[in-house]
Amino acid sequence: MIVLENLKKKYSETDRPAVNNLNLKIGEGETCVLVGPSGCGKTTTLKMVNRLIEPTEGTIYINDKDIREEDPITLRRGIGYVIQEIGLFPHMTIYENIATVPRELNWEENKIKDKVFALMELMDLDPDIYSKRRPGNLSGGQRQRVGVARAMAADPPVMLMDEPFGAVDPITRGRLQDEFLNMQEKFQKTIVFVTHDINEALKMGTKIAVMKDGKLVQYSTPDELLSQPENEFVEDLIGGDSTLKRLNLIAAREKMKDPLLTAFDDETVEEVRERVGTKPGNRIFVIDKNNHLLGYFPKVELKREGQVKEFIQPLKTTIADFTRLSEALSEMLDVGESSVCVVDEDDVLQGIVELQDIIEAAKSRDKGE
Numbered sequence: 001m002i003v004l005e006n007l008k009k010k011y012s013e014t015d016r017p018a019v020n021n022l023n024l025k026i027g028e029g030e031t032c033v034l035v036g037p038s039g040c041g042k043t044t045t046l047k048m049v050n051r052l053i054e055p056t057e058g059t060i061y062i063n064d065k066d067i068r069e070e071d072p073i074t075l076r077r078g079i080g081y082v083i084q085e086i087g088l089f090p091h092m093t094i095y096e097n098i099a100t101v102p103r104e105l106n107w108e109e110n111k112i113k114d115k116v117f118a119l120m121e122l123m124d125l126d127p128d129i130y131s132k133r134r135p136g137n138l139s140g141g142q143r144q145r146v147g148v149a150r151a152m153a154a155d156p157p158v159m160l161m162d163e164p165f166g167a168v169d170p171i172t173r174g175r176l177q178d179e180f181l182n183m184q185e186k187f188q189k190t191i192v193f194v195t196h197d198i199n200e201a202l203k204m205g206t207k208i209a210v211m212k213d214g215k216l217v218q219y220s221t222p223d224e225l226l227s228q229p230e231n232e233f234v235e236d237l238i239g240g241d242s243t244l245k246r247l248n249l250i251a252a253r254e255k256m257k258d259p260l261l262t263a264f265d266d267e268t269v270e271e272v273r274e275r276v277g278t279k280p281g282n283r284i285f286v287i288d289k290n291n292h293l294l295g296y297f298p299k300v301e302l303k304r305e306g307q308v309k310e311f312i313q314p315l316k317t318t319i320a321d322f323t324r325l326s327e328a329l330s331e332m333l334d335v336g337e338s339s340v341c342v343v344d345e346d347d348v349l350q351g352i353v354e355l356q357d358i359i360e361a362a363k364s365r366d367k368g369e
């Protein structure tokens with residue numbers, strides 16, 4: 001756990017403080033995102049956590065220990081740091097850059113190699129091509145990814161990441177964010193993550209700290225930030241489409257239900273007619289005996305005679321249980337339907353999300369529930 005207590009940094013007597021009376025508690029395994037305009041004190045805050053800068057006032061504790069009592073070099077080995085200016089060693093190869101801390105820790109070279117190669121793969125950099133190159137022969141976005149790999153190399157329990165994906169194109173950035181979230185789910189590191197981008201903050205953070213002029217404006221979960229912004233500054237930062245952004249935080253699995261209308265492909269229409277009767281809905285979802293979703297049976301065909309499988313219509317779209325409600329909504333609008341089925345990777349039906357559920361989800365959050 002990281003605790004910042006009454007933290008203040010004045011670079012000079014005359015300037016206003018870069019960080020001003022900041023109090024923040026970051027729980028173990030949490031990703032705290034610092035977000036706010038340029039110059040609000042994000043980098044200064046990070047650098048105080050690994051003692052690259054000493055605070056003017058206040059105290060920082062990591063796992064209940066005042067970091068002033070720790071040797072700065074030892075402290076920094078336990079903290080992965082992705083620097084805003086990337087800061088690779090120009091005369092060293094990419095391999096050597098990433099291997100820096102493991103070598104300081106005297107890991108065996110085999111173990112180092114495995115780790116470096118695995119991290120390069122994770123960051124989408126082919127080790128065969130890039131491991132022997134020097135930073136000068138890489139693009140800005142590639143260098144930035146090397147910086148992230150280097151910070152992760154010794155598996156530090158704490159990571160400080162200063163705009164780690166700022167120089168990467170939007171598509172690669174999205175993929176790296178996803179990889180990072182996967183990794184975080186597994187390893188549960190304690191992370192302080194800096195970004196300008198509110199969407200990145202909402203996606204990556206378990207907690208978001210909004211800063212302005214060195215001060216903390218709001219510290220809350222992404223959902224609270226969207227549903228209960230503290231003031232106009234936070235509202236402006238979020239932008240106009242806060243409801244859609246809220247729907248972007250909720251996965252389909254949280255709101256899906258069992259479909260009301262289903263039929264097996266080997267049933268007769270008559271059997272289905274008797275069972276379904278006057279239940280609401282215009283599509284009856286057809287599954288096989290292993291619950292694979294095959295399509296739908298239009299309810300208007302219930303007056304027909306024959307087998308269900310003769311009348312199956314294909315579905316225009318389905319979603320996964322991790323699909324966000326905003327995307328589910330977009331899928332529904334694309335195909336002009338008011339519901340969408342949730343299936344797993346083998347097309348086994350898991351549930352259904354209806355437009356009404358999405359509207360309810362947006363509403364309930366309006367009340368800040």
Ligand SMILES: Nc1ncnc2c1ncn2[C@@H]1O[C@H](COP(=O)(O)OP(=O)(O)OP(=O)(O)O)[C@@H](O)[C@H]1O
Nearest residue numbers: 011012018037038039040041042043044045084196
């Ligand atoms: N070494 C320094 N000496 C004097 N002032 C500094 C120094 N470093 C930063 N500052 C000032 O402190 C304030 C906070 O800077 P900081 O780098 O922490 O902002 P930031 O939130 O990281 O901004 P950005 O989003 O642009 O990276 C700014 O006004 C900056 O000019």
Ligand SMILES: [Mg+2]
Nearest residue numbers: 042043044084
């Ligand atoms: Mg900065």
